[in-house]
Amino acid sequence: MSIQNNSTSAIPANMITPTASSSSTSSTPATVVDNSSPTSSVVLKMGIIGDAQIGKTSLMIKYAEGAYDTEYTQTLGVNFMEKTILIRQTEITFSIWDLGGQKEFASMLPLVCSDAVAILFTFDLSRKSTLNSLREWYRQARGLNKANL
Numbered sequence: 067m068s069i070q071n072n073s074t075s076a077i078p079a080n081m082i083t084p085t086a087s088s089s090s091t092s093s094t095p096a097t098v099v100d101n102s103s104p105t106s107s108v109v110l111k112m113g114i115i116g117d118a119q120i121g122k123t124s125l126m127i128k129y130a131e132g133a134y135d136t137e138y139t140q141t142l143g144v145n146f147m148e149k150t151i152l153i154r155q156t157e158i159t160f161s162i163w164d165l166g167g168q169k170e171f172a173s174m175l176p177l178v179c180s181d182a183v184a185i186l187f188t189f190d191l192s193r194k195s196t197l198n199s200l201r202e203w204y205r206q207a208r209g210l211n212k213a214n215l
């Protein structure tokens with residue numbers, strides 16, 4: 067089974083925040099969890115949403131590249147990265163979409179939620195308001211992707 071990732075073509079270029087990481091991910095070799103060569107591949111789209119400054123972009127970069135930066139760079143729109151792993155001869159590419167948490171970017175929620183097989187609802191353990199916000203984030207996300215939420 068092979069599912070092509072053509073999601074990026076649907077996004078106007080000015081809506082995606084360029085990240086140093088996103089351009090390099092395509093050449094990043096798959097993390098090998100299984101020594102055999104791949105016989106099939108699949109792309110899984112995942113979204114990360116939640117309030118601003120709770121660590122969404124940090125989480126994505128940490129997972130995709132193992133890097134962490136203490137400096138805060140606000141996400142202006144949507145960040146996108148890919149991470150490929152190999153399990154049981156299947157190459158699995160996680161297409162990760164990270165939405166800026168400021169309210170002004172809520173209009174881009176459909177880009178992150180549509181066709182996603184999973185959404186990570188994230189909050190900051192040290193700020194209860196960010197946990198309370200998840201009810202509304204979930205309500206909006208579910209409205210856009212009832213199949214998987």
Ligand SMILES: Nc1nc2c(ncn2[C@@H]2O[C@H](COP(=O)(O)OP(=O)(O)OP(=O)(O)O)[C@@H](O)[C@H]2O)c(=O)[nH]1
Pocket residue numbers: 117118119120121122123124125135136137138139140141142165166167168
């Ligand atoms: N203490 C601590 N700080 C973190 C953690 N994760 C991220 N940060 C810091 O929190 C700040 C915000 O992180 P980001 O990943 O940019 O937050 P964000 O949710 O993407 O923010 P927006 O793009 O505005 O939505 C940065 O200074 C990070 O270094 C964490 O687990 N613990």
Ligand SMILES: [Mg+2]
Pocket residue numbers: 122123124139140141164165166167
């Ligand atoms: Mg961010």
